[in-house]
Amino acid sequence: MTEPRRTERDLRDVIAQGRDFLPETMTVIENGEGPTVLVCGGIHGDEYEPQIVLRQVAREIRPEMVSGRLIIIPSINFPGAQRGQRLSTLDGANMNRTFPGAADGSPTERLSHFLSQELFPRCDLLIDLHTGGNEYRVVPLIFGFSDDRCRTGPAELESQMEAWGYRFIQYVEGVPSTAVGCALAQGLASVETEGGSGGPIDGAELSELHGNLMRGLARAGVIRSGPPASTAEPIRVRVGPQNQYPAPRDGIVEHHVALGDYVRKGARLATLHPVSDNGDEPLVIRSDVDGYVLRQNANAFVKAGALVGNTGSPVD
Ligand SMILES: [Zn+2]
16 A cells, blocks of 8 residues: 655656756656556657646646556657757657667667666556647547556457547557557557647647546546546547558648548548649649548648658448
């Protein structure tokens, strides 16, 4: 039985270069019996909505509100976030491709190693919060990973995801070098959320994320009460290779559909305008499948191969 308490750790101590940065606090709030849940933001440093919300949540949740142990890290990739960058400014790494990390690796690999080796083994659930960052606009959605080895099993995780209140639950192939992929390999269930408009912070999106997170934490049992679990039926969508539409060449994107729109196979998604007078005609990008528009590139100019956007096909 753990007495109610709050402890803090300065994550700058995890890496040798930490003191080149401002404090980044991991907050652990404990009280009695219950699950251990790790909530992490800022793996991509330019995804600021979760970082704002998690600093707020770390302040407002008192030990008396917790059952078990809640670990909050607003900005694990602080070497990126504190410099306004998606990637680490110490080694250029995309942190969400460095898991499980390495104890003697680059700064980003050490931070990943800290999560995967010191924290994941203690946890019943990982919550990894993402947004579109500077590159993308993303429909708010949730997805997750679990298997029969996980203490939060597949059916329980599905029920938890419904409770958060997102309009979309996404099903997608996991990537082993991501935080959630690494967690699953270690037998730890996870949920990951997306959402956010790219660029400026939207207060309504912050409120939605805060409310959804509190619903999710309450449903996971790590806080004693939260907003009531959602009763709305989410739309389940699967994202595979046929849902991605990369730019065939450098160009300037004009989107013809809005985030969340339902499009039919063959629908015009975007036009890629030429960036020069080399004679290229504007290129129309059409959807290969029926689906909802989940993600769009937030920039006008895109490089060949960059994702213009992706859809998600309804799951029957
Ligand atoms: Zn991200």
